Amino acid sequence: MEADRRTIVLGLEGTAWNLSCALVDEEDVIAEKSATYVPAKGGIHPREAAQHHAEHMASVVKAVLDVAREDDLKIEGVAFSQGPGLGPCLRTVATAARALSLRFGVPLVGVNHCIAHIEVGKWKTGATDPVVLYVSGGNSQVLALRRGRYRIFGETLDISVGNALDKFARQVGLPHPGGPKLEGLAKSAKEYIPLPYVVKGMDFSFSGLSTAAAQAAKKHDLADVCSSFQETAFAMLVEVSERALAHAEKKEVLLVGGVGANSRLREMLNIMCEERGAKFYVPEKKFMGDNGSMIAYTGLIMMKSGVTTPLAESRVRPGYRTDEVEVTWQ
Numbered sequence: 001m002e003a004d005r006r007t008i009v010l011g012l013e014g015t016a017w018n019l020s021c022a023l024v025d026e027e028d029v030i031a032e033k034s035a036t037y038v039p040a041k042g043g044i045h046p047r048e049a050a051q052h053h054a055e056h057m058a059s060v061v062k063a064v065l066d067v068a069r070e071d072d073l074k075i076e077g078v079a080f081s082q083g084p085g086l087g088p089c090l091r092t093v094a095t096a097a098r099a100l101s102l103r104f105g106v107p108l109v110g111v112n113h114c115i116a117h118i119e120v121g122k123w124k125t126g127a128t129d130p131v132v133l134y135v136s137g138g139n140s141q142v143l144a145l146r147r148g149r150y151r152i153f154g155e156t157l158d159i160s161v162g163n164a165l166d167k168f169a170r171q172v173g174l175p176h177p178g179g180p181k182l183e184g185l186a187k188s189a190k191e192y193i194p195l196p197y198v199v200k201g202m203d204f205s206f207s208g209l210s211t212a213a214a215q216a217a218k219k220h221d222l223a224d225v226c227s228s229f230q231e232t233a234f235a236m237l238v239e240v241s242e243r244a245l246a247h248a249e250k251k252e253v254l255l256v257g258g259v260g261a262n263s264r265l266r267e268m269l270n271i272m273c274e275e276r277g278a279k280f281y282v283p284e285k286k287f288m289g290d291n292g293s294m295i296a297y298t299g300l301i302m303m304k305s306g307v308t309t310p311l312a313e314s315r316v317r318p319g320y321r322t323d324e325v326e327v328t329w330q
């Protein structure tokens with residue numbers, strides 16, 4: 001594939017709650033259409049989410065293909081989120097992606113969802129070689145590129161920080177997703193309540209924090225508990241990110257994933273980066289949570305580096321690890 005020619009790739013995301021189809025080229029997002037699954041109550045139910053994706057697949061894909069047709073664009077690849085994620089959701093997305101790739105007679109590219117968060121972040125902020133803090137409902141990791149792979153410097157030993165926020169929110173009767181609700185409540189906090197701070201080596205743990213916060217909410221003001229929860233969890237994330245900067249000898253920090261929408265977390269990371277002389281990058285909010293553009297863009301740069309996924313290797317990978325992927329495009 002020639003380096004300087006415009007390439008257009010369609011991408012499909014649907015690892016969890018958000019089904020999203022997008023069309024991108026090297027420069028920008030051309031079209032994106034999403035459909036969001038909202039659980040009736042409680043957390044995500046994998047089969048219900050997959051059913052949601054199956055029901056909305058035709059309409060999100062059609063919206064994007066309509067744009068391609070109107071603008072007479074030639075799609076040259078179909079990228080899809082191959083993992084990690086919920087098995088039933090991944091299978092629904094992979095099936096649609098295989099069908100589209102056959103229909104257009106173009107290559108299929110299986111994309112690692114976590115790497116897509118990182119690559120779209122770099123694309124949209126201009127970060128080149130950052131330490132990445134990836135915090136979402138399913139993942140909490142600190143990563144950096146070393147010897148051709150995104151190495152995981154630190155990660156959660158139990159649940160992700162987003163999951164911990166959502167679990168706590170559910171326990172105190174707040175609706176899903178809990179992260180934004182907690183952030184709102186935390187603004188009127190007056191007092192700090194000590195909660196378990198757990199960093200082991202370069203890894204962190206959030207399960208005990210979530211339970212302790214739910215206990216604390218029985219006898220303390222909810223706003224105080226929300227704020228203390230954030231301060232504790234985010235301080236753990238910042239500590240590990242700071243140590244990864246030193247270890248990996250990088251000069252940039254990139255924040256990605258849904259929890260990255262939190263302004264207190266951004267503020268704390270920004271302070272740490274200023275103190276260390278590192279640059280801090282955060283993509284626009286629409287590129288922080290799950291979106292089809294991140295899959296399409298990562299598929300595009302993978303394809304341009306010569307990587308595609310034969311049908312026989314397109315099975316879904318619910319436990320796909322970031323460091324399994326050879327980074328051939330940088």
Ligand code: ATP
Nearest residue numbers: 016136137138139162177179180258259262289290
């Ligand atoms: P992944 O598949 O990458 O793990 P995901 O499916 O969890 O991603 P995201 O949109 O990346 O989806 O993240 C959702 C999480 O982000 C939820 O746990 C939600 O509570 C959290 N979140 C969203 N906004 C905020 C906020 N302002 N503050 C804290 N957490 C937030």
Ligand code: FE2
Nearest residue numbers: 117136289290
């Ligand atoms: Fe995600």
